[in-house]
Amino acid sequence: MAEFNASTKDLGEVSVIYLQGYLDAHTAPSLENTFSNLIEKGKYCTVVNFTELAYISSAGLGVFMAFIEKMRENNGDIKLSSMSDKVYNIFDLLGFPLLYEIYKTEDEAVNKFIESKNLEK
Amino acid sequence: MKFDIPALKINQKFQTFIVLSIVLFGFKLFAPGSDSITYLLIDDLLVGLTVAAFIFYLMDWIHLKKINPLNLVMNIGIFTAVIFLLITFSNTILRGLATENNLYFPKTGFISNLVVFAYSFIILGSLSYIFLAFRELYSLKQKRDINTYFNTMVVFFILASYSTLLQQSSDLLYIKDTFFIISILLIIINSIKISWIAFIVKKEKKILLFLSIIIAILFVSNLVKNSGNNNANLLDQFSPALNQFFNIIGIYGAIYFSILFFTTLFHIPTAEAFDRKAQEVTSLQYFSKLITEVLDFDDLVKTITDIASKISNADAAWIAWQENGGLKSVGNNSIGFLDADLITSFVAENKNKYNLNETVFISMDKFQKKSQLGESFSNITVSPLRAHNELKGYLLTGKKNNFLFDDEDKNALDTFSDYASIAIENSRLFEESIIKERLEKELDVAREVQRKILPSKNPNYEGLSISTVFIPAFEVGGDYYDFFEIDKYTFGFVIADVSGKGISAAFIMAEVKGIFESLSKTIKTPKNILIKANEILQRTLDRKNFVSAAYGFIDLKNETILISRAGHCPIILLRDNSIENLRPSGIGLGLNFSDHFSNTLEEIKIDLKENDIIVLYTDGITEAKNKLLEDFGSDLFEKILIENCDKDADDISNKVIREVTLFSQNHPQHDDITLVILKWKQKLKIDGEKEWQNSTLQPKI
Amino acid sequence: MKSKNHKLEENELTVKSRTENLSAIRNFVSAGALEIGIPLKIVENIILAVDEACTNIIKHAYKYFPEGEIIVKLKFSREKFTVIIIDHGVPFEPETIPDPDLQTYYRQHRVGGLGMYLMKSLMDEVKYVSVPGKYNQVLLSKNLLTTH
Structure with missing residues (x-):
């Protein structure tokens, strides 16, 4: 069993990354790759689904720090969804809710993207 | 030029020295004696390499021990005395041997070779140590890195020593003399750098005065005895370069210790005042340093332990702070948490055995868990920290490898721990008053809000x-x-x-x-x-x-x-x-x-x-x-x-x-x-x- | 009965300085902590703090050199659960790292320092000592007798 896995689902304009397992300094590079791949493909609207993430350390949090600005510069964003209380508490401790939009469900986060895209049009 | 071969460990350096010694011995024993330049060149090169190997080995050893200057002087004295005895010995007993040697035995005679070899080797070893001791004394308390002067001198020592090979042809004799004279000039220049005597206390200065005059005399008499008599023949016969090195070191010693003697003599009358002044200045410095740190307890204890280990020349220091009825290690300086806890609990268990009203020395010999320590702490000091006559904890310092603390360390720690106690108490009061004030203000505001609501x-x-x-x-x-x-x-x-x-x-x-x-x-x-x-x-x-x-x-x-x-x-x-x-x-x-x-x-x-x-x-x-x-x-x-x-x-x-x-x-x-x-x-x-x-x-x- | 309380239990793990060993370290610490009955929520905080400390060691003390040693020791008494982490790498002073300002970090693309802040937030005590030329130790401890 892999310690950590990040899989991507393409919803047209919005991509959803599903995190699974333990995200630490060892597994963070794998998530970095996932983000880099999305950027290469020009996909800047990302929802990260935390439902199956069991653990996150600051190295994992760092990945979001590293990519958020790039996404926002390109009119996109990283929106986070479906966190367990345990994971949310870590984000909260570091003040991440001020920097990131965090939603209860993946749908909510995806809809936010679609709403804002519609407004632009 | 830097005397450092980092790739080799001490053991390897020692092995190199041993191997070179054996090669040299074999060469001396089996190669036919000759006055040819080639023979002398190989001979002197081997001797030079052996000396170098030994010096490199000794260098690490001296650095490891961190010997104080007085001990260095004492050691130089001992080795000079050894050489003195050896020369006297050779003059009386070996005289016959050397003469007979020249007359009846070829230079390759086994017994004579063995004797000459042993004799030369003791001198070689002693010279190496004395040379290194000079180097250590030279670099003591020097504010800037001025090794260049010393290293230049060493280069000329080597040149002067090896130029003795040229004395075969008298036309080139002036080269040897030139190097020799330059070496002596450099010796004089370098001998003036003895600022370290300002840093030792009066008692030590008196001992130093006595030692330096004796050592100066020993060096001079060694030089005199060596010039032109039997010893020179033996050493010269072993290696002309070594003989010249002997002379140079002799001159260095005579000059250095003469200068040391007179300088110390002039320092003695003011020594006591200087001592007191120095102590006051350092205490004041430490105290003012502590005063500025009261805002943060963690910073404060770190500063305290840092200063404590400096003033007592300890390897490590920490504070055992009383908290919740037990002792807790804080402010660890160069000692792991586990080691500090182990030693602290040892002190706590045995505190009734010692009079902990002032700084005491405790040997770790009786510490049963000594083997559990990560590092070999052998001696510790324990000084009480008090505030308002209440014991707050202890300041501990430790030395490794069987080094001892002395009374001076104790005095320094006694004085310093008083300062430290005050600083800690101030910090605590400060913190309490801030918390109290903030709490009161907060509550006032809260009550006011509630009243209005x-x-x-x-x-x-x-x-x-x-x-x-x-x-x-x-x-x-x-x-x-x-x-x-x-x-x-x-x-x-x-x-x-x-x-x-x-x-x-x-x-x-x-x-x-x-x-x-x-x-x-x-x-x-x-x-x-x-x-x-x-x-x-x-x-x-x-x-x-x-x-x-x-x-x-x-x-x-x-x-x-x-x-x-x-x-x-x-x-x-x-x-x-x-x-x-x-x-x-x-x-x-x-x-x-x-x-x-x-x-x-x-x-x-x-x-x-x-x-x-x-x-x-x-x-x-x-x-x-x-x-x-x-x-x-x-x-x-x-x-x-x-x-x-x-x-x-x-x-x-x-x-x-x-x-x-x-x-x-x-x-x-x-x-x-x-x-x-x-x-x-x-x-x-x-x-x-x-x-x-x-x-x-x-x-x- | 009181004297028995001061008896300390001990436990130790040694691993190479590689990020792949972080999970082993977490498992080791969480097993040790759960065994003595520390509530899961607190154990989760402790292993995160230990993870951060070890990540720092791998990054800063060993600078990703994979053959260094990390020794994790657990000590516990009735009052306190203590983790001591020992390395033989380059000394670094975690205490001197300031708390991160996320807004600045955001602007500067910086990610370091979060771990240190987490350690300080999650544990009751975070201490560091360096014995020059020998080893460095990080001490993390959690009080077990708090009322809440």
Whole structure:
């Protein structure tokens, strides 16, 4: 069993990354790759689904720090969804809710993207 | 040129030396003696390499030991004396051998070779050590890196030594002489750099004076004896270069120690004053350094241990601080937490054995868990840290590898630990006063906020008597009640309890007041008011806080009461000498922001009868404690209410509060106490709107 | 009975300085902590703090050199659960790292320092000592007798 896995689902304009397992300094590079791949493909609207993430350390949090600005510069964003209380508490401790939009469900986060895209049009 | 071969470990250096010695010995033994340049060149090169290998080996050893200058001088003295004895010995006993050697035996004779080899080797070793000792003395207390001077001198030593090979042809003799003279000039220049004597105390200076004159004499006499007599022949025969090196070192020694002698002589009269001054200056420096660190306890203890290990020349220092009845290691300087804890517990176990009123030395020999230590601490010092005659902990320093502490270290630590105690105490007082001041200010603000939030007067309605009691806890508890005139016929009331205490609770209270005040004007049912309040609080309450509340409307016209409750204590309806706890369901405000909140929130309606009493309270009453930590409890509360139900509202609340106070005397009040009693006295006689307006509804304030 | 309380139990794990070993370290610490009955919520905080400390060691003390040694020792008494982490790398002073300002970090694309802040927030005590030329130790401890 892999310690950590990040899989991507393409919803047209919005991509959803599903995190699974333990995200630490060892597994963070794998998530970095996932983000880099999305950027290469020009996909800047990302929802990260935390439902199956069991653990996150600051190295994992760092990945979001590293990519958020790039996404926002390109009119996109990283929106986070479906966190367990345990994971949310870590984000909260570091003040991440001020920097990131965090939603209860993946749908909510995806809809936010679609709403804002519609407004632009 | 730098004397460092990092790739080789000490053992390897020693092995190199041994191998070179054996090669040299073999060469001496089996190669035919000759005066040819090639032979002498190989011979001298081998000797030179051996000396170099030995010096490199010794260098690490000397650095490891961190020998103090007086010991270095003493060691030089010992080796000079050894050479002195050796030369004297060779002059009397070897004289015959050397002569016979020249006459009857070839230079390769085994026994003579062995003797000459051993003899030369002892001198070689002694010279190497003396040379290194000079180098150490030279670099002592030098402020800048001036090794270049010394290294230049070494280069000329080597040149002067090896140029002896050229003495075969007298035309080139001037080269040898030139190098020799330059070497001597450099020796004189370098010998002036003896600033280290300023740093030793008077007692040591006296010893130094005595030693330096003896050593100077020994060097001179060695030089004299070596020139032109038997020893020179032997050494010269072994290696001309080594012989020249011997002369150079001899001259260095004679010059260095003569200069040292006179310098020390001039230093002696002022030594004591200098000592005292130096100590005062350093103490003052340390103290001022400590004073500036009082703001942070962790920084302070780190500074203290850092200074302590410096002034006592220790390898490590830490503080064993008394906390919760035990000793805790803090401020560790160059010692691991585990080692420090082990040694601290050893000291704690044996503290009665030692007189810990002042700095004491403790040997780790008797420490049974010595093998568990990560590093070989052999000796420690323990100095008490006191504030106001109360022992606060100990300052400990440790040395490794069997090095000892001396009385000077003890004096320094005694003085320093007094300073350290004061600094620590100041820091603690400072911290306490800051915390206290902040807490008091905060509470003042919180009380002020609470005072302004609660209604200053109760509304006065004919037919409804209202009594309120609010007793704040020392730390503001977050209780809140309020009344609202909704419209001409409707009287609104609310009671709430904010989780948490102090300033944060007070601010949430203020917010809650604002919310209820505005919602009461626009929303017509208690249930909807609470739902909206919950929605608004979602934006401001963080996850830690919540608010319990009960909201009600009394319809004065229709004589009904409408109540909704969000996680608050039940509302008591006292009717016909019996109690009914009204418990409409509902979750506290700020705990759940989904539909679940509104779905579970109930609203009940009750028709009022004459003499009905509505009692609203917070858990400050039922959870008031006596000294046995028993709760006042709802049973007792209800009993008192029933017993007094025929009295008017004020009397009932007075009675309740008196009982609560009696019950919880001798135990500090931890939470706000709030009690609101509404007594419906009579049915209003209403015939029409006008009458309403004229008679009853305007609150008489 | 009181004297027995001061008895300390000990436990130790040694691993190479590689990020792949972080999970082993977490498992080791959480097993040790759960065994003595520390509530899961607190154990989760402790292993996160230990993870951060070890990540720092791998990054800063060993600078990703994979053959360094990390020794994790557990000590517990009734009052306190203590984790001591030992390395033989380059000394670094975690205490001197300031608390992160997320807004600045955001602007500067910086990610370091979060771990240190987490350690300080999650544990009751975070201490560091360096014995020059020998080893460095990080001490993390959690009080077990707090009322809340």
